[in-house]
Amino acid sequence: MKRLPENDRWRAIGMLQVKETYYNVARYLNVSQPVIKRLWNRYQETGKVTDLPRKGRPRSTTADQDRKLVNKVMEDRHLTSTQLRHSFLAATGVSVSKQTVRNRLHAVNLRARRPHIVRPLSAHHREARKTWSQQHAKWTAKQWDSVMFSDESIYTLNARDGRLRVWRRAGERHIPCTVIKEDLYARGRVQVWAGITTTGRTELHICHGSLTGLYYRDKMIREVVMPFAKRQGKDFIFQDDNAPAHRSRLVQDEWQGNNVRTLPWPAMSPDLSPIEPLWDMLRRQVRERRPPPENLQELADVLQEEWRRIPQEKIEGLIRSMRRRCLACLASDGASIHQ
Incomplete structure (x- = not known):
């Protein structure tokens, strides 16, 4: 669906206020009639033409659980996302995907990298x-x-x-x-x-x-x-x-x-x-x-x-x-x- 710029939205409201039809306004702005109708209803209810806040998918973890996940990685840097997923489930009872685990770690700049190889050194x-x-x-x-x-x-x-x-x-x-x-x-x-x-x-x-x-x-x-x-x-x-x-x-x-x-x-x-x-x-x-x-x-x-x-x-x-x-x-x- 085409999104109208804000100036076009106000233009549509102005046309509707002077009794222009939905059909003519939609044709003038090259959008569908339902777009104009929803815009007019929003203006009537709120007096605004901006989009209402949209609710995204709720987070599957809390901020405290995210910190626990990061702390687990800091204790052992060699854990895989699969191992972290299982330990997270055992500790919190929350089931998350491997991608979610990676996303939480990426958010604090932790990314999987090849380990640096060093020689075993005795005293x-x-x-x-x-x-x-x-x-x-x-x-x-x-x-x-x-x-x-x-x-x-x-x-x-x-x-x-x-x-x-x-x-x-x-x-x-x-x-x-x-x-x-x-x-x-x-x-x-x-x-x-x-x-x-x-x-x-x-x-x-x-x-x-x-x-x-x-x-x-x-x-x-x-x-x-x-x-x-x-x-x-x-x-x-x-x-x-x-x-x-x-x-x-x-x-x-x-x-x-x-x-x-x-x-x-x-x-x-x-x-x-x-x-x-x-x-x-x-x-x-x-x-x-x-x-x-x-x-x-x-x-x-x-x-x-x-x-x-x-x-x-x-x-x-x-x-x-x-x-x-x-x-x-x-x-x-x-x-x-x-x-």
Whole structure:
């Protein structure tokens, strides 16, 4: 039904007051006669032309019950809407839908999100992280400029994170433009390695085979890291984590034989490394590629291409954040920190 603007409503009342018919007024304003009749009756009863207040559907919960629901979530953030619905029914005797539960939580800005994953840290791990952070919190930017941070990461083919959606109407489930092609038997993975500094980065190395100490020494250290170290000079410092290949005797002898300083690294501390956020960035860039890579070779090529596209300013900013990371670790008493 067409809603009349207020000025047209008063125009209709004026026409009716001078004895114009419902038919003529409705035709003049391009509305139905019942609209004009209801408008005239409302004016006769109230002296107004505005709509009367409409009663909506009554709320199924009270404000006190809403607070109890929110308090329940604050006690346990992992409860699902189904579990909350059942506990709410048991506590209040009021049956509500899962959508009502979500609506009440949305009203106080509580929304379901993927949880942040952290490493389980023992007391020994936390103490080691605090000690390391205390030792390096006062490092200058020049000292961090001398460090090459390195790491490996694994990327899988046809990996879905459960969040991919398509827009479609009812009955369009199987049309080609809404279908995702995924060969469940064509899964595979690509392991990559890279190093970063404030002034540059290595190429993204695609690891072929298992990452042993011998492979790490021959392919990463000798072919990639040592040329960087020679250009940097005596101030060069190399960082990697405590993976078995990194701490093998072959690798340690290589560092000692070339007089290369290494940066001791606390166990279970990927959140302290500035290279970790780059892996997430690279993963997002690959996931957004259209069309996506269909085999391992395409995945490797795309990874290397997207790695080169990461701005050096981003890398420099992450390395410059090392002091902040150290201070955050100390402030959290050695617990995991937000990157």
